[in-house]
Amino acid sequence: MDENLVFNYTISGDDFTRAGEASSDVKNKLKMMGLDNNIIRKVAIAMYEGEINMVIHANGGTITVEISADNIRMILADTGPGIADIDKAMEQGYSTAPEEVRALGFGAGMGLPNMKKYSDHMEIDSTVGIGTTVTMDIHI
Amino acid sequence: MTIERIKNLLDADVLYGNECLDREVRYAFSSDMMSDVLAYADEHSALITGLCNPQVVRTAEMLDIVCIIFVRNKIPDQNILALAEDKEIVILCTGHGMFTACGILYSNGLLGGA
Ligand SMILES: Nc1ncnc2c1ncn2[C@@H]1O[C@H](COP(=O)(O)OP(=O)(O)OP(=O)(O)O)[C@@H](O)[C@H]1O
Ligand SMILES: [Mg+2]
Numbered sequence: 001m002d003e004n005l006v007f008n009y010t011i012s013g014d015d016f017t018r019a020g021e022a023s024s025d026v027k028n029k030l031k032m033m034g035l036d037n038n039i040i041r042k043v044a045i046a047m048y049e050g051e052i053n054m055v056i057h058a059n060g061g062t063i064t065v066e067i068s069a070d071n072i073r074m075i076l077a078d079t080g081p082g083i084a085d086i087d088k089a090m091e092q093g094y095s096t097a098p099e100e101v102r103a104l105g106f107g108a109g110m111g112l113p114n115m116k117k118y119s120d121h122m123e124i125d126s127t128v129g130i131g132t133t134v135t136m137d138i139h140i
Numbered sequence: 141m142t143i144e145r146i147k148n149l150l151d152a153d154v155l156y157g158n159e160c161l162d163r164e165v166r167y168a169f170s171s172d173m174m175s176d177v178l179a180y181a182d183e184h185s186a187l188i189t190g191l192c193n194p195q196v197v198r199t200a201e202m203l204d205i206v207c208i209i210f211v212r213n214k215i216p217d218q219n220i221l222a223l224a225e226d227k228e229i230v231i232l233c234t235g236h237g238m239f240t241a242c243g244i245l246y247s248n249g250l251l252g253g254a
Binding site: 017023024052104105106110111114 | 174175176178179193195227
């Protein structure tokens with residue numbers, strides 16, 4: 001590939017049942033491109049965790065996926081409440097999700113550590129009251 | 141173990157995927173927390189759960205899970221079934237509770253993953 005492929009998604013914050021559609025679309029695209037299954041699975045899980053976070057913690061946002069010859073970059077940006085203590089948020093089991101989110105099967109405080117585990121590089125840029133941007137790289 | 145065998149052992153109804161029952165399931169994972177499933181489940185697994193919403197199918201899709209088993213007669217709605225059909229994920233429904241369903245499968249040789 002000479003040029004990078006770029007895909008943009010807008011994630012709605014008020015429809016939990018539709019959360020994951022963007023990740024699903026990316027998974028399909030990567031399959032069609034014939035990428036290794038292991039890499040597709042890592043991208044799908046990491047992006048889905050991030051997409052769910054956007055919906056349950058930040059009232060939606062945007063996701064940009066950039067695919068180059070040797071890397072897949074996912075940029076998840078929202079204008080939600082932001083994360084006050086990023087180190088704490090990265091701890092397994094730390095969650096501020098309310099009870100109704102737990103009843104939907106999320107809010108165990110596993111998402112961010114899982115995103116870190118499945119990506120080769122992850123960066124969180126967050127300001128309270130402004131929003132959060134998570135950037136993940138997965139090498140091909 | 142094939143999905144067909146799981147269906148028979150659990151006396152389960154097939155809500156989607158009758159033509160895929162010959163597929164192999166390597167491991168099983170049970171949880172009502174999709175967070176846990178995303179962190180720990182292996183591919184080619186069956187997911188045994190009491191949670192019934194579209195994100196169960198989405199989670200299975202991301203992990204390449206081949207079969208979802210809803211316990212204690214939880215019946216997924218059309219929305220959930222349509223998504224499963226789109227992703228070719230077999231949907232079973234059993235009257236057994238979570239503990240019993242897991243016990244039956246485990247004692248017949250289906251193990252948890254890594
Ligand atoms: N985009 C975001 N905006 C604001 N806060 C966030 C965002 N993403 C994560 N957080 C904060 O970080 C905490 C930990 O996130 P993490 O994804 O690890 O767990 P969770 O979403 O609470 O539960 P799980 O991912 O297991 O469903 C969240 O509870 C929330 O307080
Ligand atoms: Mg999360």
